[in-house]
Every structure is written in structure tokens, then in C-alpha cells.
Amino acid sequence: xxxxxxxxxxxxxMGFLYALVAVGLTIIWGLMEMINFAHGExxxxxxxxxxxxSVAFGLDPLVSILPVGLVMYGLGVLVYxxxxxxxxxxxxxxxxxxxxxxxxxxxxxxxxxxxxxxxYLTNTLLTRLSGAKIQILGINLxxxxxxxxxxxLVLFLLLYLLIDRTEFGLALQATAEDREAAMLVGIxxxxxxxxxxxxxxxxxxxxxCILANFFAIYPQVGFPFTVLAYAIxxxxxxxSILGTLLAALVVGVVQSVTxxxxxxxxxxAFVFASYILIxxxxxxxxxxxx
Amino acid sequence: MDVSNRRLGPRLALGALLLLALVYPIPLxxxxxTYFQTVxxxxxxxxxLGIGWNVIGGWAGQFDFGPQVFFAVGAYMAALLLIxxxxxxxxxxxxxxxxxxxxxxxxxxxxxxxxxxxxAISTVAIWMIAQPIGATWELINGxxxxxxxxxxxxxxxxxxxxxxxxxxxxALGYYYVALGLFVLVLVAAHLVERSKxxxxxxxxxxxxxxxxxxxxxxxxxxxIARSITAGVxxxxxxxxxxxALAVFPEQAxxxxxxxxxxxxxxxxGIGRLWGxxxxxxxxxxxxxxMSTTLGTGPLAGRGIDLIVYGIIIILIAALxxxxxxxxxxxxxxxxxx
Numbered sequence: 001x002x003x004x005x006x007x008x009x010x011x012x013x014m015g016f017l018y019a020l021v022a023v024g025l026t027i028i029w030g031l032m033e034m035i036n037f038a039h040g041e042x043x044x045x046x047x048x049x050x051x052x053x054s055v056a057f058g059l060d061p062l063v064s065i066l067p068v069g070l071v072m073y074g075l076g077v078l079v080y081x082x083x084x085x086x087x088x089x090x091x092x093x094x095x096x097x098x099x100x101x102x103x104x105x106x107x108x109x110x111x112x113x114x115x116x117x118x119x120y121l122t123n124t125l126l127t128r129l130s131g132a133k134i135q136i137l138g139i140n141l142x143x144x145x146x147x148x149x150x151x152x153l154v155l156f157l158l159l160y161l162l163i164d165r166t167e168f169g170l171a172l173q174a175t176a177e178d179r180e181a182a183m184l185v186g187i188x189x190x191x192x193x194x195x196x197x198x199x200x201x202x203x204x205x206x207x208x209c210i211l212a213n214f215f216a217i218y219p220q221v222g223f224p225f226t227v228l229a230y231a232i233x234x235x236x237x238x239x240s241i242l243g244t245l246l247a248a249l250v251v252g253v254v255q256s257v258t259x260x261x262x263x264x265x266x267x268x269a270f271v272f273a274s275y276i277l278i279x280x281x282x283x284x285x286x287x288x289x290x
Numbered sequence: 291m292d293v294s295n296r297r298l299g300p301r302l303a304l305g306a307l308l309l310l311a312l313v314y315p316i317p318l319x320x321x322x323x324t325y326f327q328t329v330x331x332x333x334x335x336x337x338x339l340g341i342g343w344n345v346i347g348g349w350a351g352q353f354d355f356g357p358q359v360f361f362a363v364g365a366y367m368a369a370l371l372l373i374x375x376x377x378x379x380x381x382x383x384x385x386x387x388x389x390x391x392x393x394x395x396x397x398x399x400x401x402x403x404x405x406x407x408x409x410a411i412s413t414v415a416i417w418m419i420a421q422p423i424g425a426t427w428e429l430i431n432g433x434x435x436x437x438x439x440x441x442x443x444x445x446x447x448x449x450x451x452x453x454x455x456x457x458x459x460x461a462l463g464y465y466y467v468a469l470g471l472f473v474l475v476l477v478a479a480h481l482v483e484r485s486k487x488x489x490x491x492x493x494x495x496x497x498x499x500x501x502x503x504x505x506x507x508x509x510x511x512x513x514i515a516r517s518i519t520a521g522v523x524x525x526x527x528x529x530x531x532x533x534a535l536a537v538f539p540e541q542a543x544x545x546x547x548x549x550x551x552x553x554x555x556x557x558x559g560i561g562r563l564w565g566x567x568x569x570x571x572x573x574x575x576x577x578x579x580m581s582t583t584l585g586t587g588p589l590a591g592r593g594i595d596l597i598v599y600g601i602i603i604i605l606i607a608a609l610x611x612x613x614x615x616x617x618x619x620x621x622x623x624x625x626x627x
Contacts, residue, residue: 086608090611092406103600104603108596109597112593265422265425265426273415275411276400276415280404283404
């Protein structure tokens with residue numbers, strides 16, 4: 001029982017990180033209804049950004065969030081302007097090809113630049129705190145993961161306020177709802193889509209900066225996160241920001257509890273089994289509104 | 291003149307291609323560059339898989355990221371049947387195809403409730419579930435995989451019967467087996483394309499509601515389409531397993547078994563019979579070419595070939611998403627009326 005509670009607690013903490021990984025996709029896929037199979041590659045670039053800044057300038061990954069986020073925002077906008085805008089109006093499959101091509105390009109450019117070796121960050125604030133924990137009701141919470149999770153939660157809530165409470169966020173939602181109507185009230189859809197791609201790339205790269213403290217950094221790290229993010233967005237009810245948070249917590253707990261009873265290889269299998277089951281029986285997602 | 295030209299041109303081209311494919315490995319055999327026979331083998335294998343992928347992805351219009359599951363089913367079934375019962379690999383291939391098609395039907399039927407991107411993700415999900423099963427299932431020896439008992443060293447006919455070639459003729463033997471299976475799959479796909487089945491697939495792709503309106507059961511035909519894909523993948527899996535003399539989860543369930551044939555299909559022309567063939571002829575040798583030109587230099591083994599793939603596919607998506615075969619070749623070649 002104690003083991004189970006411990007697993008649930010760890011799963012919840014990971015879930016906050018997953019929420020930040022997935023929410024960029026909630027905007028691109030859930031809200032704007034565009035596909036992006038290179039989502040995890042943006043995360044990988046974020047991790048390498050944090051690693052590079054740490055090795056070259058001794059910057060802590062938590063500080064690198066700002067420069068990495070800004071650069072990746074620019075890259076996201078660029079990807080939309082140069083590539084996705086061209087394939088947006090055609091057959092929806094064209095978006096799959098284009099982003100699978102992007103996946104290959106980004107992942108293997110990282111292989112060319114950094115090799116496929118695993119890199120680890122060791123001298124960061126969070127890794128120096130490793131081993132430190134606090135005990136609540138007999139459950140141990142690792143301080144580094146707790147800080148990472150809280151940071152992810154704060155960023156997530158800021159994004160929620162941006163999308164749900166500001167004029168800009170309403171313009172974004174209006175574009176997602178009906179492009180032509182949005183144009184009539186003076187919103188430029190192209191600009192909104194570009195911003196959505198910028199935000200999507202920046203958010204997942206920022207998540208990468210935090211994750212760089214806990215995971216090995218290597219070029220192929222992204223794809224598992226991509227599929228995990230798709231499962232989370234679908235479970236959360238496409239386009240629902242808070243649904244994404246709840247679904248990410250569910251996914252974190254499912255993964256963590258699975259590893260208590262089964263070999264670790266199965267931790268994602270149950271997440272994807274629930275994706276299929278929920279897709280079949282509740283296509284609007286666990287927390288969808290329609 | 292025009293009429294005969296329109297028929298003669300493509301037929302001559304087809305004959306020339308077949309002749310070229312038959313003759314290709316022979317000078318290589320005498321000059322000792324058997325490595326390029328293996329390149330030909332990989333081109334034919336990926337072209338065959340691409341033709342298979344095209345059935346669900348191109349004609350039925352359902353994007354599939356998970357056919358490597360059926361590649362693995364074919365490879366594992368033939369290997370297991372040989373190891374435990376001494377069954378001939380060709381019979382094992384038939385069993386693998388049947389097994390893969392049945393499994394595909396059972397798994398795909400529920401998934402067909404999902405459409406578009408959601409279907410695509412669900413095929414990834416099935417693959418994600420298959421991986422830990424492959425890595426831990428004791429029957430198939432978990433992540434250690436299966437080794438195929440070597441029986442080579444006999445005459446050409448017995449090698450063909452046992453699907454094992456060795457020594458100097460290894461690459462040559464597998465090349466011709468791959469060519470034979472490729473032609474078989476190509477002809478089968480051609481027949482499916484011309485049949486009612488092919489018409490139903492495309493009707494569902496172009497307008498699912500409309501197709502249902504004229505009485506086509508869209509879920510049934512999607513299942514049939516994916517099972518055909520699964521059958522072709524099982525053939526490829528058996529062939530590859532015997533070529534590699536081993537089957538293990540990371541090899542058989544490699545995502546590249548769906549992404550490379552898919553890219554070949556897209557580059558050549560999605561939904562066209564010859565699309566995956568042209569794409570495989572263009573893409574697959576790039577990999578081999580890169581590894582020979584980069585040699586042991588600093589960029590060797592650093593994924594440069596895959597960067598080139600990425601750029602090609604991005605360009606195709608942005609400039610000509612219907613693929614190279616959709617360019618007005620007939621007019622350029624003077625075959626048009």
C-alpha cells in the first residue's frame with residue numbers, strides 16, 4: 001500500500017512535467033487542428049539547448065528556460081511560415097509527411113552535431129539536490145522532481161491564463177473556431193497560426209530544459225514524448241487546456257503504478273491501451289466538453 | 291501513331307525495367323561488388339513494403355504508422371515454426387501471412403471507429419503496446435530474439451527451397467527471391483487496384499459518407515485494406531528474418547519499416563501503383579551511397595542519409611504532395627494522345 005501511494009505521488013509529479021510537454025500540442029493539434037509529428041524533436045532541441053548552455057557558459061537549465069524558450073519560439077514561427085503554411089490547405093496527410101520529414105531532419109541533424117551518445121547534466125541546481133527529499137504522511141517526495149513539477153505547473157497556469165483570459169488568447173480560440181469569422185472581426189489567421197506554432201515549440205522546449213535535469217539527453221529522445229503527448233491531448237479532450245493537465249496527471253500515475261506491478265517496459269503500453277479504449281468509448285476525451 | 295504510341299511506350303518501358311532488374315546483379319557477381327546486390331535487395335524489399343503500405347495509406351486513405359507489427363508477426367511465425375517444428379520457410383511464410391492478416395483484422399476492426407489523425411495515432415499506440423510484449427514474451431525469447439538455424443551450403447535449388455543462401459551467392463540468391471516476391475506483390479496489387487475492392491478503397495478515401503451512402507461498409511473495407519497491407523508486411527518480415535538469420539524485437543519492430551516505405555510511397559506518388567517503387571529506387575540507395583562516400587570520415591554514421599530523406603520529404607510535401615509520378619511524364623515522354 002505504501003508502495004502504491006509512493007508510486008501515485010511520483011506519478012503525479014511526473015504528470016505536471018508531462019502536462020507542460022503536451023500543452024504545446026494541445027494548442028497546435030487540439031485547438032488549431034494541425035498535425036505535428038516533430039513535437040518531441042522540439043523537446044529534444046530544448047534539452048540540447050539546456051545542455052549546450054550549461055557546458056559552454058555554465059548556465060543552469062532552469063535559467064536557460066528563457067533563452068531556449070525565445071529561440072524555440074522563433075523556430076516554431078519559422079517552421080509555420082516556411083513549411084506548414086504551404087501544406088495547411090491541402091490534403092491533411094500532407095501535414096503528416098511534412099512533419100515526419102521535419103522529424104527526420106531535426107533528429108538526424110542532432111545526430112550529426114552531437115552523435116547518438118547519451119549526455120547527462122550533472123552540475124545543475126536540481127542534480128546537486130538529488131537525494132534530498134521531504135516526507136509527507138510517510139510518502140517521500142524528491143526535492144528536485146518537486147521543484148521541477150512546481151515550475152512546470154506555474155508555467156502551465158500562466159499559459160492557461162494567456163489562452164483563456166487575455167484578448168490574444170480569445171483571438172487564438174476564435175481563429176481555431178472559425179477562420180473566416182475571425183478574419184471578419186480583424187484577426188489575421190496566419191499570424192495566429194504562426195504564434196500557435198511558436199508557443200507550441202517554445203513550451204515543449206522549456207519542458208525539455210526542466211527534463212534535462214532528470215533524463216539522458218540524446219537525439220532520439222523525442223519520439224516517445226511525441227506519442228505520449230498525442231495520447232495526453234486526446235485523453236484530455238482536444239483543445240482543452242485544463243483537460244490536458246488532468247490527462248497528463250492520469251498518464252503519469254498510470255505509468256508509475258504500472259511499473260510497481262509489471263516490468264518497466266510496459267509503462268507506456270497501458271497509457272496507449274487507455275488511449276485506444278477512451279478513443280473508442282469516449283471520443284471526446286476524458287475531460288472534453290463537446 | 292498516337293494510339294499505338296500511347297500503349298507501346300509504357301509496355302516497352304515495363305519490359306526494359308524487368309530486363310534491367312533481372313540482369314542487374316549479374317555483372318556485379320562477376321566483378322565481386324556483391325554489396326550492390328544487397329542494395330538491390332533492400333530497394334526491392336522496401337518497394338514491396340511500400341506497395342503494401344500504399345493499400346491502406348494511399349488507396350484506403352488511412353495513415354498507418356504500425357504495419358511493422360505485422361512484419362514482426364511474419365518474421366516470428368516463420369522462425370518459430372522452423373525452430374520448433376522444422377517447417378519449411380515458404381510454408382512458414384504462408385502461415386505468417388495468414389497469421390498477420392487475421393491479427394490485423396482483429397486489431398484493426400475496433401480502430402476503424404477512429405478517423406483521420408486519431409486512427410493514425412492509434413496505429414502508433416498498437417505498436418507501442420507490441421514493443422514491450424515483444425521484449426518480454428518468453429515464447430519468442432524476449433529481447434534476446436530468435437536465431438534461425440543455419441542450413442545453407444547446398445545447391446541452388448535446395449537453398450531456394452530452404453530460403454537460405456550463403457557464401458558468394460548469398461546476396462545474389464536473396465536478390466532474386468526478393469525480385470520474385472516483389473513482382474508477385476506488384477501483380478497482386480495491380481489486380482486489387484483494378485478490382486471492385488480497389489474502387490471501394492478509393493471511394494472511402496475520397497468521401498467516406500458518400501461511399502457509405504451507396505452501400506459500402508467503410509469499416510469492413512478499411513479492415514480488408516489494412517489486412518492486405520499486413521499480409522505484404524508479413525512476406526517482407528519472413529524474407530528479412532531469413533536474410534538476417536535472426537529475428538529480435540528491436541529489429542523487427544523498428545519504426546523505419548513503416549517510415550521508409552511510407553516516404554518512398556510519398557516521394558514516388560501516394561495512391562499510385564508504381565509510386566512506392568520509384569520512391570524506393572530513389573531513396574534507399576542514398577543511404578548506401580552516403581555510407582560509401584562518407585567512409586570512415588568524421589560524418590560517417592551520423593545520419594546524413596536520414597537528413598537528406600527529411601529534406602526530400604519536406605520538399606515533396608511543400609511543392610508536390612502528390613509525388614513525382616504525378617508530374618506530366620506522359621506528355622514529356624510523348625506518350626500522351
